[in-house]
Amino acid sequence: MHEANPKSFIHLEHLSIEFPLFHLEHRSIKKTLFSKASNIVSKQQRQHQRTGADIVTDSNQNVVVQALKDINLSIHAGERVGLIGHNGAGKSTLLRAITGIYEPNQGKIITNGSIEALLSTNAGMNPQLSGRENIYLRAKRLGLSKKEIQQLEKDVELFAELNEFMDLPIKIYSSGMLMRLGFGLSTAIAPNILLMDEWFMAGDNSFQDKAKQRLINIIDKAEIVVLTTHSLPIIRTWCNRIIWMKSGQIVADGPTDEIIDQYQQAMETDSIS
Numbered sequence: 001m002h003e004a005n006p007k008s009f010i011h012l013e014h015l016s017i018e019f020p021l022f023h024l025e026h027r028s029i030k031k032t033l034f035s036k037a038s039n040i041v042s043k044q045q046r047q048h049q050r051t052g053a054d055i056v057t058d059s060n061q062n063v064v065v066q067a068l069k070d071i072n073l074s075i076h077a078g079e080r081v082g083l084i085g086h087n088g089a090g091k092s093t094l095l096r097a098i099t100g101i102y103e104p105n106q107g108k109i110i111t112n113g114s115i116e117a118l119l120s121t122n123a124g125m126n127p128q129l130s131g132r133e134n135i136y137l138r139a140k141r142l143g144l145s146k147k148e149i150q151q152l153e154k155d156v157e158l159f160a161e162l163n164e165f166m167d168l169p170i171k172i173y174s175s176g177m178l179m180r181l182g183f184g185l186s187t188a189i190a191p192n193i194l195l196m197d198e199w200f201m202a203g204d205n206s207f208q209d210k211a212k213q214r215l216i217n218i219i220d221k222a223e224i225v226v227l228t229t230h231s232l233p234i235i236r237t238w239c240n241r242i243i244w245m246k247s248g249q250i251v252a253d254g255p256t257d258e259i260i261d262q263y264q265q266a267m268e269t270d271s272i273s
C-alpha cells in the first residue's frame with residue numbers, strides 16, 4: 001500500500017451541477033414531463049432505491065436536471081472512497097466534476113495532486129490519430145521527457161497487443177481494441193488521485209487478468225482512490241470510506257462497514273414496506 005502523502009486532497013464546497021434540457025422548452029412537453037415526474041417522485045419518496053435526479057425549473061424557467069445539490073466533501077491521502085447509490089444518484093457526475101469535465105453551477109472544487117480518471121475507454125483520445133499518435137498526444141499533455149515517452153510507448157504497445165493496428169487511426173478500432181489502448185494508456189502512469197467509474201474490464205480472459213494486475217498496481221500507488229460501483233463485495237474489498245448518494249445529495253458518509261450496514265438496512269426496510 002502506498003504511504004499517505006498529506007499533499008493530495010479533494011475539497012468540494014457547496015458544489016451544485018445542473019444539466020439544462022434545452023430541447024424541452026415547449027410548454028406542453030414541460031407539462032407532461034412534470035406531471036410524470038411528480039407521480040414518480042410521490043411513489044418513490046419513501047424509497048431509497050429510486051432512479052434519476054430531480055427535474056426542476058430554474059430561476060430562468062429552464063428545465064434542468066439537478067445532478068448534484070450542495071455537496072460539501074473533503075477526501076484526503078490514504079482514503080479509498082466508494083460512491084454508492086441508486087442509478088442517476090450523481091456518482092459519475094461527481095467524478096466528472098472532480099476531473100474538471102463539468103463546470104460547477106455553484107460552489108468550488110479544489111484538488112491537489114495529479115488526477116487520472118478511468119471513466120470511459122476513449123476519453124481524451126483523437127479518433128483521427130493512430131494508437132501510437134494518441135500515446136504521443138497523451139505524453140505531450142502530461143509533459144513527459146523523451147525517455148519517459150519511449151517507456152510509455154513500449155509499455156502501452158506491449159499491453160494492448162494491437163500489432164499493426166497501433167499505426168492505424170483509432171476510429172477503425174473495435175470497442176475491445178479501443179478498450180485495450182485506452183485502458184493501457186490510462187493505467188500506464190500512476191496518478192496521485194485515481195477516479196474510477198465502475199470497474200471496466202473487457203476483452204478475453206488473458207486481457208482481463210493483465211488489466212486487473214495493472215489496475216491493482218495503480219490503485220496501490222495512488223494516494224487517493226474514488227470509485228463508483230454497484231458491487232458491495234468490491235467496495236468491501238477496496239474501500240475504507242463510503243459515500244452514499246441519493247438524488248444528487250450525500251445521504252451518509254463514513255467507514256465502510258458502518259455505511260454498508262445502514263445501506264442494507266434501508267434496502268430491507270424498503271423491500272418489506
Ligand SMILES: Nc1ncnc2c1ncn2[C@@H]1O[C@H](COP(=O)(O)OP(=O)(O)OP(=O)(O)O)[C@@H](O)[C@H]1O
Pocket residue numbers: 019020051052053054065066067085086087088089090091092093094228
Ligand atoms: N449530459 C447530461 N444531460 C442531462 N442530464 C444528465 C447528463 N448527464 C447526467 N445527467 C443526469 O444526471 C443524473 C445523475 O447522473 P449520473 O450519471 O451522475 O448518475 P450515477 O449515480 O452515476 O448513475 P449510474 O449508477 O446509473 O451510473 C441522472 O439523472 C442523469 O440522467
